[in-house]
Amino acid sequence: MAKLHHFVLDPYSRRIRLSLAEKGQPVALVDERPWAPSRVLLDHNPSGLLPVLLEESGAAICGVEALGEYLEEQGEGRPLLPGNAIARAEIRRLVAWFDVKFYTEVSEPLLTEKVVKRFMPGSAAPDMARVRASLQRLKPHLDYVAWLAEQRSWLAGEELSLADLAAAAHISALDYLGDVNWSENLVAKSWYQRIKSRPAFRALLGDSVPGMAPSASYADLDF
Amino acid sequence: MAKLHHFVLDPYSRRIRLSLAEKGQPVALVDERPWAPSRVLLDHNPSGLLPVLLEESGAAICGVEALGEYLEEQGEGRPLLPGNAIARAEIRRLVAWFDVKFYTEVSEPLLTEKVVKRFMPGSAAPDMARVRASLQRLKPHLDYVAWLAEQRSWLAGEELSLADLAAAAHISALDYLGDVNWSENLVAKSWYQRIKSRPAFRALLGDSVPGMAPSASYADLDF
Known part of the structure; x- marks a missing residue:
């Protein structure tokens, strides 16, 4: 079976786990800590970035960008870049929205301050001003999710895609930390409820980081 | 003719200009300032990120990730993701190396401190400690370019690709600023000399930012 080197709260690892599950492709998970990548990970991906898929053939597919396209090119299971070239470009625009803009403004600061600094030896105390600023920036992103979800069945169009x-x-990584105030945005909540209820999401809802329990409603489908 | 909204020193805009030129596809350039995106840009790409291609049909293809794949899917001109699925994954791994890791460690801090802060009204003075730290981080990246260029004809394999x-x-954006000390890494220099000499590079060598002349050797093929 193929192996996926991942970290439970890494958003990029989570996306590829969801993609594999939507496509019905089983994989063995290998835990990594992003602040102390294993020798095996660095040998295959010198950047140390997650996730990395090791195929049974020995081939290594490194990074979320390469993996998203690679799994699609394999042509097995549900297509996650459905539609024509323009529709696919819209999906990729939104993937970049989350992987670049949302990550820079929200996920990276929250995960660095709350998770990495907790576990990485010799870290400074969390910068609470940075945490608060990131939480402020989460609100307009949830508004954008709601705006998209109101126009379309799913975020990039009529079908579930890599954008969702x-x-x-x-x-979901922020929801694990208890950082999403769902009562503030019921349209975004309803989109999240739909995707959280999919069978492909189930494994993620069982996740736990040792020493850091998930928020009370993290695994609850009726949150 | 299609229009490309771009900024001369934005590395993502530069990559798409190079891609279009390698594929032999003419495009009209529309200048943008990343710190003050135009109304047209924001209407098509609310993230304000460059580049954005406006097709004659009215379709907008937004962002370097979507554009790199879209131009390839059109199937015209030189393929820039050549090879089988594993070879393509290697190209995309290296594209992410530069677009994520190199950008975070080197391009973003240098361009922010030296360019954005120079032109954006109300900016603080450049943070010279940040500039120096980024220049230090450039060296191992040039070593990595040299290591790849020694094993292969081009960075991702035997053919020119999106990775190059x-x-x-x-x-090249840093070279415009005069921030690449080529004498320190002759193998990386020889790779850059090869790519800089390609006809597709010519338009970039004529670039200039008003009020900020390029370094003396920027346009020199014999630097």
Whole structure:
């Protein structure tokens, strides 16, 4: 079986786990800590970035960008870049929205301050001003999710796509930390409820980081 | 003719200009300032991120990730993701190396401190400690370019690919600023000399930012 080197709260690892599950492709998970990548990970991906898929053939597919396209090119299971070239470009625009803009403004600061600094030896105390600023920046992103979800069945169009998985991957990592105030945005909540209820999401809802329990409603489908 | 909204020193805009030129596809350039995106840009890409291609049909293809794949899917001109699925994954791994890791560690801090702060009204003075730290981080990246160029004809394999264009896009923006000390790494220099001499590079060598002349050797093929 193929192996996926991942970290439970890494949004990019989460997206690829969701993609594999939506496509019905089983994988063995290998835990990594992003602040102390294993020798095996660095040998395959010198950047140390997650996730990395090791195929049974020995081939290594490194990074969320390469993996998202690679799994699609394999042509097995549900297509996650459905539609024509323009529709696919819209999906990729939104994936970049979450993987670049949302990550820079929200996920990276929250995960660095709350998770990495907790576990990485010799870290400074969390910068609470940075945490508060990131939480402020989460609100307009949830508004954008709601705006998209009101126009379309799913974020990029009429079908579930990588755009939904990218958004859910980032947002679910913050939801694990208890940082999403769902009562503030019921349209975004309803989109998240739909994606959280999918069978492909189930494994993520069982996740736990040793020493850091998930928020009370993290695994609750009726949150 | 299609229009490309771009900024001369934005590495992502530069990569797409190079891609279009390698594929032999003419485009009209529309200048943008990343710190003050135009109304047209924001209407098409609310993230304000560059580049954005406006097709004659009215379709907008937004962002370097979507554009790199879209131009390839059109199937016209030189393929820039050549090879089988594993070879393509290697190209995309290296594109992410430059677009994510190199950008975070080197391009973003240098361009923010030296360019954005120079032109954006109300900016603080450049943070010279940040500039120096980024220049230090450039060295191992040039070593990595040299290591790849020693094993292979081009960075990702035997053919020119998006990986070379991504690397050259970032490095050429720094070269404009005079921030690449080529005498320190002759193997990386020889790779850059090869790509800089390609006809597709010519338009970039004529670039200039008003009020900020390029370094003396920027346009020199015999630097």
